[in-house]
Amino acid sequence: MTAALLALAFVSASSENVFRAPSEAAFRYGRWHQTAIGGGGFVQDVFLTRDPKIRYVSTDVGGCYRTDDGGATYRLLLGNMPVVPGTLGVRGMDADPRDPNVVLAATGSHWESDASGLMRSTDGGKTWTVVAKARFGGNADERWTGRVLARSPKNPDLLLAGTMGEGLIRSVDGGKTWSPVGENGRFVRDVKWADDGKTVWASAAPYTGYLFGAPTSDLKAGFFRSDDAGATWTKLADDSPTEILPLTGELLGIFGSRRIRSSKDGGRTWTDADAGLVLGPGPSPGFSEYNALARGPGFVLTASTEGEFFRRDDGSATWTKLAEPRLEEIYRGEPWHNRFDGKNYRRFGKALSSIVVFPDDPKNHWAFTDWFSIRETTDGGKTWRLRMDGIELTVIHNLLQDAADPGRVHIGMADNGYLLSLEGGARFGDDGPEVTSTMRTLQAHPT
Numbered sequence: 001m002t003a004a005l006l007a008l009a010f011v012s013a014s015s016e017n018v019f020r021a022p023s024e025a026a027f028r029y030g031r032w033h034q035t036a037i038g039g040g041g042f043v044q045d046v047f048l049t050r051d052p053k054i055r056y057v058s059t060d061v062g063g064c065y066r067t068d069d070g071g072a073t074y075r076l077l078l079g080n081m082p083v084v085p086g087t088l089g090v091r092g093m094d095a096d097p098r099d100p101n102v103v104l105a106a107t108g109s110h111w112e113s114d115a116s117g118l119m120r121s122t123d124g125g126k127t128w129t130v131v132a133k134a135r136f137g138g139n140a141d142e143r144w145t146g147r148v149l150a151r152s153p154k155n156p157d158l159l160l161a162g163t164m165g166e167g168l169i170r171s172v173d174g175g176k177t178w179s180p181v182g183e184n185g186r187f188v189r190d191v192k193w194a195d196d197g198k199t200v201w202a203s204a205a206p207y208t209g210y211l212f213g214a215p216t217s218d219l220k221a222g223f224f225r226s227d228d229a230g231a232t233w234t235k236l237a238d239d240s241p242t243e244i245l246p247l248t249g250e251l252l253g254i255f256g257s258r259r260i261r262s263s264k265d266g267g268r269t270w271t272d273a274d275a276g277l278v279l280g281p282g283p284s285p286g287f288s289e290y291n292a293l294a295r296g297p298g299f300v301l302t303a304s305t306e307g308e309f310f311r312r313d314d315g316s317a318t319w320t321k322l323a324e325p326r327l328e329e330i331y332r333g334e335p336w337h338n339r340f341d342g343k344n345y346r347r348f349g350k351a352l353s354s355i356v357v358f359p360d361d362p363k364n365h366w367a368f369t370d371w372f373s374i375r376e377t378t379d380g381g382k383t384w385r386l387r388m389d390g391i392e393l394t395v396i397h398n399l400l401q402d403a404a405d406p407g408r409v410h411i412g413m414a415d416n417g418y419l420l421s422l423e424g425g426a427r428f429g430d431d432g433p434e435v436t437s438t439m440r441t442l443q444a445h446p447t
Contacts, residue, residue, distance in 0.1 A: 034392055036332045036427040037378060039416060041393035043369040044143055045148055045354040047093045049100030052360055056103055056125075057374070058090040060139045061414075062393035066125050071367070071376060074390035077105075077125030086112040089138020091164075094128050094149040096174060097156050100124070104175050106148055108136040110164060113213030120175050131171075132178040135212060137164040137187070142205045144353035145242040146190025152229060154197025160230045162188025162202055165211065165219055170230050182233050187219040194246045199265055200226045201251070202233070203240040225267055236267050245293040245300065247314075252300065258289050260302060276319035277302070277310055294355035296362040303368060307349030309381050325377070328385045337388060337429050347371055348384070397440040402426075412439030 006385075012212035041061035048055055055064040057074060061079075065074040083085045089109035096102035099292040101124035107116040118132040137143060157174045160263035167183035168191070181417075193200045211217035223240035224233045241253030241261070251263040252273060262273035270275045280287045288304035302319070303309045310319040327338035327348060340346040351371040358365040367376040373388040395414035409421040411428060417439045419428040 008416065028240070033426065034395075035421075035425060036334075036392060037392060037394050037419065038331050038336055038388070039338060039372050039393070040395060040413065041139075042144065042351055042353065042371055043374055043388070043391065043393070044090070045092065045147065045369055046356045046367055046374060047095055047103075048356065048358070049095040050097055051100045052358070054095075054100045054124075056093045056095060057369075057391065058093050058105070058138075059088075059391070059393050060090075060143050061088055062124065062391065062394050063088045064090045064093060064107075065391055066282050067390075071374070072389065076386075076390075076392075077121075079121070079125055080127045081119065082116050082130065084112065085109060086118050086138065087116045089136075089140075091136040091138040091140075091143060091267060092148040094151055094159065094175075097151070102174070104131075104149055104159070105388045106134075106136040106138075108133075108134075108138055108164070110132075110137045110140040110211050114356075118169075118175075118178065119425070131176060132161070133168060134161065134163040134169055134178070135165050135248055140164060141207060141209075142187070142189045142242070144351065145205075146192075146203060146244070147354075148188060148191060148192055150191040150200065152200075153193055153195055154196045154276050155229075158197075158229060160191050160200060160202075162186075162191045162204075164188070164207075165217070168202055168230065168233070180228055183222070183224060185220055186222060190241070192244050192246055195248070198227060198229050199266070200230050200248075201244050201246070202226075203242070203244060203253075205242070220386060223267060242291065243293055245295055247295065247300070253292055254290050254293065260290055260293070273317070274319070275317055275322065276312075278304060278306070278308055278321070291352050292355045292368065294357050294366070296357040297364075301355050301357065301366065303349060303352055305350055307346065322381045325381055326383045328383060330384060332389055332427075348375070399440045399441045400444055402444060410442050410444070412442050418442075 007382050044058045046057055055067050064077050066077050067074045086109035087107050091106045094104045101304050103121050105119045119128040119130045120131045148162040150160050159171045159175055161169045164187050167186050169178045170181045171178045187207045188202055189205045190203040204222045206221040207219040216374045221240050223237045224235055226233045241255050243254045245252040251267050253261050260274045261270040261375045263270050275361050290302050293302050298314045300312045309322040312319045329336040353369045356367045365378050366381040372393045375384040376387045377384050396411050398412035400410045407424050409425040411419050417437050423429045
């Protein structure tokens with residue numbers, strides 16, 4: 001999906017007293033209200049801060065978001081970001097552990113020739129400064145894998161960033177300035193530190209195709225380790241995991257999106273570590289693929305794209321599958337139109353990108369990002385609740401209001417085709433004809 005225009009709402013002042021419109025202050029953008037479409041691009045990750053109420057979220061076509069109420073509602077952070085198409089593709093974020101209002105955002109789209117780059121905010125996303133003109137694939141292949149911004153666990157001023165084509169860059173002043181540290185021509189998809197603050201790994205994916213205005217490009221893969229906090233790097237292998245998770249005395253990696261493997265020698269050699277996981281076809285058409293790993297005190301989590309969660313306790317070599325969860329799918333106070341009814345296609349976990357373990361109650365409080373939503377549990381995976389209020393990942397190519405009936409608003413979207421609102425644009429649903437491909441142009445004929 002390519003970014004063209006982000007639609008927030010279509011509720012004019014003249015129609016506000018006629019058609020039902022959202023009244024929650026959290027969804028207001030000046031005189032505009034957010035719509036309630038509930039589908040489009042991908043939520044890629046959730047980034048925690050020292051304040052449990054403040055989190056940041058990165059998306060592939062909808063920009064970056066912030067919550068100040070622990071995930072109940074989110075708001076878009078465009079601020080004074082450069083007005084270039086790639087700004088809405090956010091590959092990753094990172095908040096300073098000393099101040100939740102100091103945050104970095106790695107923005108850019110491989111479809112666009114302009115690179116918005118790596119940005120830094122000191123006021124919680126109200127305003128931004130471009131601190132590096134590095135390239136990032138916010139809407140590129142592999143955008144659901146790993147993290148491209150990584151801060152040293154021992155020194156909060158030391159950061160590394162993995163770019164799309166420019167290798168690794170490094171900051172020693174909290175992200176204010178950046179310098180290249182090697183592996184130019186690589187498409188870095190994951191950067192992770194060991195607890196010692198010295199050892200760090202970087203995984204790069206192969207890429208051949210359209211890149212920042214060039215019809216064909218060839219970026220090399222590779223798996224790398226640094227033993228001097230990212231100053232220099234050693235190549236370990238050509239094949240690289242899609243995501244890595246450093247543990248005490250062990251490194252876990254996901255290979256080919258399906259197999260989880262373990263290394264006991266710092267990533268030089270690997271053995272299978274998927275005992276107990278479902279590796280064949282899942283309960284619905286498709287295979288159980290594994291895109292994410294997360295670490296809690298004494299355990300590790302992973303999940304398949306069939307919505308199956310697994311836990312491995314420290315000291316064990318076997319994963320244990322969690323029981324089938326109960327889903328609560330409410331969006332803006334109403335049943336979500338994409339909700340699972342027990343019979344139709346279940347989206348839960350289909351595009352799982354990241355898993356987050358919350359420090360307030362790590363045994364029970366988790367979240368994961370999935371397609372255009374965030375799911376959150378506070379009971380260890382027994383119940384998952386939809387948490388996407390304020391997040392709207394829509395790429396709108398065309399919007400048309402019926403002159404004879406202002407309550408009817410038509411939109412043409414990228415990928416998802418046509419949607420109709422009968423409420424003056426306050427909410428769009430499945431009332432119209434089903435068109436699921438990209439719709440770039442709409443025209444209404446008078447009757």
